Amino acid sequence: MTTTEQNIDDILVPILEQVSDPEIPVLSIMDMGVVRSAVIENNKVKVQITPTYSGCPAMDVIGDDIKAALKHAGYDSEVELILHPAWTTDWITPRGRKALEDYGIAAPLGPEADKDVLLHGKRIVKCTNCGSQNTRLVSQFGSTACKAQFQCDDCQEPFDYFKCLK
Amino acid sequence: MKQNLYNYILGIADNSLILGQRMGELCGHGPSLETDIACTNISLDLFGQVRSYFQYASKLAGDGRTEDDIAMLRQEREYVNVLLVEQPNTDFAYTIARHFLFDVYHLLFLTELEKSKDLTLSAIAKKCIKEVRYHERFTSDWMKRLGDGTAESKAKIQEAINDLWTYTDELFHQTKADKAMVAEGIGVDVTKLKDAYYEKVNEVLTEATLETPESKYFQKGGKKGIHTEHMGYLLAELQYMQRAYPNMEW
Numbered sequence A: 001m002t003t004t005e006q007n008i009d010d011i012l013v014p015i016l017e018q019v020s021d022p023e024i025p026v027l028s029i030m031d032m033g034v035v036r037s038a039v040i041e042n043n044k045v046k047v048q049i050t051p052t053y054s055g056c057p058a059m060d061v062i063g064d065d066i067k068a069a070l071k072h073a074g075y076d077s078e079v080e081l082i083l084h085p086a087w088t089t090d091w092i093t094p095r096g097r098k099a100l101e102d103y104g105i106a107a108p109l110g111p112e113a114d115k116d117v118l119l120h121g122k123r124i125v126k127c128t129n130c131g132s133q134n135t136r137l138v139s140q141f142g143s144t145a146c147k148a149q150f151q152c153d154d155c156q157e158p159f160d161y162f163k164c165l166k
Numbered sequence B: 001m002k003q004n005l006y007n008y009i010l011g012i013a014d015n016s017l018i019l020g021q022r023m024g025e026l027c028g029h030g031p032s033l034e035t036d037i038a039c040t041n042i043s044l045d046l047f048g049q050v051r052s053y054f055q056y057a058s059k060l061a062g063d064g065r066t067e068d069d070i071a072m073l074r075q076e077r078e079y080v081n082v083l084l085v086e087q088p089n090t091d092f093a094y095t096i097a098r099h100f101l102f103d104v105y106h107l108l109f110l111t112e113l114e115k116s117k118d119l120t121l122s123a124i125a126k127k128c129i130k131e132v133r134y135h136e137r138f139t140s141d142w143m144k145r146l147g148d149g150t151a152e153s154k155a156k157i158q159e160a161i162n163d164l165w166t167y168t169d170e171l172f173h174q175t176k177a178d179k180a181m182v183a184e185g186i187g188v189d190v191t192k193l194k195d196a197y198y199e200k201v202n203e204v205l206t207e208a209t210l211e212t213p214e215s216k217y218f219q220k221g222g223k224k225g226i227h228t229e230h231m232g233y234l235l236a237e238l239q240y241m242q243r244a245y246p247n248m249e250w
């Protein structure tokens, strides 16, 4: 686990929890771990977010959605994109991992297991439909850069696996 | 303005920009749905990295030039990418070989850039490494699948490697900006990456049952803005929107 402090004012947490990742609507940006800090200074909220992947087209939308949610709660805000420390899949909360699985996206495994499934065809990613581990990699890149494509050989369900980024 | 640092950033970013454009050309044209999506995702990663570099360059320039201006509105001679990345998608073997030959370098380079005294560059490098590791896995994997595949795939990937080999040495040439940045502890001494590069490339080629070319004749020029005949066509497509509809934003 990377030790990086998040600095978010308690009062802002419920507001930010309403903002979701536009590509994975069941996942709040808080559970995704992209909000690194949010503090109120002189009646203005300063938010820092970090991109999951450099080219993630969702980041601009997330920035706008945060501003809109805060505006709705009565705050003006500024959103800054920071690159350091770099986002890691470790920052997805347990609740976030569960939301991913329920949505049909297998949550990231650890870095070694990730290598095993993506490079050596090991069958350990659990099918999000039936729970079987008899699954195989179809493509290292899935519907977005952060996911790989899998298929279950038991129930035939095709599904995405959220790649480990560490 | 810190001219050397600015030029140095362009030297890094132009490689990703031009390679990203080449990979993006495969959108809707990949040999299979999965490879099509993979190539465009890799392209997207590279463009994302380019944005971080050019946003920084734009800040350094401080003269109102935006990231879009820097990316889209230069003349051919002002782009300083290596010749390797501008080579065309002749067929899928060329696409994979070109990207593989760059990935091995890219990963070694970013690993060193992460140690830069410039905190912005170090942060960008740290972010990029995570992504490029996936790119390198993808292309190394395809090198082996094509090399150790059918007689036809093997012949094609060997031909692509042989043809593109002549562009590999330029990766390790130092520019004036390179030297200045290395002296300041900001830049990476690319000359020192050469041995590890050829060792890694050789390792993958061997595993792919391919021959490592022995040719010692190398092309250069990209880093000085002197490009191959393919560059103009690439830029025409890259710059079309920005020139047709000035001031568009990403």
Ligand SMILES: [Zn+2]
Pocket: A127, A128, A129, A130, A131, A132, A152, A153, A154, A155, A156, A157
């Ligand atoms: Zn299943």
